[in-house]
Amino acid sequence: MTFRRSTLAMAILGLLENGPMHPYGLQRLIKQWGKDQVVNVGQRTSLYRMIVRLEEAGLITAGATERDERYPERTVYHLTDEGREVCRTWLAEILTTPRNEFPEFPAGLSFVMLLPPEAAGELLGQRRESLTKRIAELQDELDTKVDGKPIPRFALLETEYQLAATVAEAEWIDGVLADLASGTLSWIPGPV
Known part of the structure; x- marks a missing residue:
């Protein structure tokens, strides 16, 4: 089977x-x-x-x-x-083997042009705030101790990866927000 x-x-x-x-x-x-x-x-x-x-x-x-x-x-x-x-x-x-796992965020980005750029910027700003909290949570997980001893690194590799990916996403959003604020990224909202 x-x-x-x-x-x-x-x-x-x-x-x-x-x-x-x-x-x-x-x-x-x-x-x-x-x-x-x-x-x-x-x-x-x-x-x-x-x-x-x-x-x-x-x-x-x-x-x-x-x-x-x-x-x-x-x-x-x-x-x-x-x-x-x-x-x-x-x-x-x-x-x-890298694989396209179809996460929701890129799917949402693929239709962001349906919103006015200002609304998209506001929503991305909210996501950025959530990412800041998530980064702190992941950092806390990496700093966790059991019986006063650090958790072995091999047991935290997925947390390290999640932290790196979350930091990268936050930095990318910072760039998009800066481009929206400066006007170098803009669009007229409407149907695709």
Whole structure:
């Protein structure tokens, strides 16, 4: 069975590399390790649906069911050898091959001419303010310590990347705002 790659599927397979786990534990680790900043977990049902699909594809397998009087029964899942191989293949593909991921912001920019330049500048200014806050949040994440010790850099590479991308976007918006203010960038709003 061919399984379509997704970041959520890769996160589940990657976390199961550390050993068998139940879905709640996976969800908790995704959040605890900050992987929810780069993996769209969505609602808990999304995680459970993905687990079912991964099991049907033979990439993970159900093991024992844990019973604890404080919680409902929890099925523990294990990574299969095929799941480990698929995860490593996906990881190699993601790290080596740039891909157009169709983020919303560039899509919005592609229709900015529908707004008056002043309105576009105001909206981009608001985005710039949000980016300033996000940059501070990401910097705080990089400076986080656990038990008084810094988190190893390898565990924060996605945060470093997000910070670099956010700083680059903020600088780009600064340039666009400067061009809008000076009049070197302008247009007459209307249909494309």
